[in-house]
Amino acid sequence: GENVEQHPSTLSVQEGDSAVIKCTYSDSASNYFPWYKQELGKGPQLIIDIRSNVGEKKDQRIAVTLNKTAKHFSLHITETQPEDSAVYFCAASPYTTSGTYKYIFGTGTRLKVLA
C-alpha cells in the first residue's frame, strides 16, 4: 500500500548549523508534498509544501527539494535556531480522479537544536 518513510527519527544539530530530513514515498501518483512542524502539546502546522511540477521551493531558512524519479523529497533548514526544535513530519498526497484528497504521513523526526 501507500507508504512514506522518513529519516532520521531523531536529529541533533548545533545552533547555526543546517538540518536535513529526508522522505521517500511509494505511490508514483503522489503530487503534493507538505512538511509540518509540531511543537510540544500542539497540532502539526504546515511550514512549507511542494508540488510535483516543481523541483525546489524556498522560504527564508527553509527549503524543500523533490526528486520525482527517485521518489525522494527533503526538508532543509539552514542557520538553525533553538526555536526550530520540534517534531517534523513529511507527507505525500496522491492525485485521484475522484477528488478524495488524503495524506500519507511519515513517522516524524525529532529535531533538537543545541545552543
Added chain:
Amino acid sequence: NAGVTQTPKFRVLKTGQSMTLLCAQDMNHEYMYWYRQDPGMGLRLIHYSVGEGTTAKGEVPDGYNVSRLKKQNFLLGLESAAPSQTSVYFCASRDRVDTQYFGPGTRLTVL
C-alpha cells in the same frame, strides 16, 4: 477566526465506555479528517469527510464512527473504548489549495 477547535482536550475512559470527540472549523472547508497519533507511528487517518453529510473510512477505521451533519462540525465516536485506542487524536480541515489545518488535539487514555 478560531480555525480548528477540538473538545475535549483531555479525557480518561474505562474500557467499554463510549464518548464523542467534537471538531469544529470556521473556515468553510469541505474536507475534514480525523487522525490518531501514536509514538513512532506518525499520523494515521481514521475517517474523513469530503463534505456535509458524507464520510469515508481511512487507514485505521475499526472501533470508530463519524458523522458530519453540519459542514463546520466533524464528530468522532468511540462506542466501546479499548486500551488500544489510547492515543492523541487530531482533527484537520483542508482548504482549496491542499493546505491542512490541524486542531490542538485530544489526549485520550483508556484504562
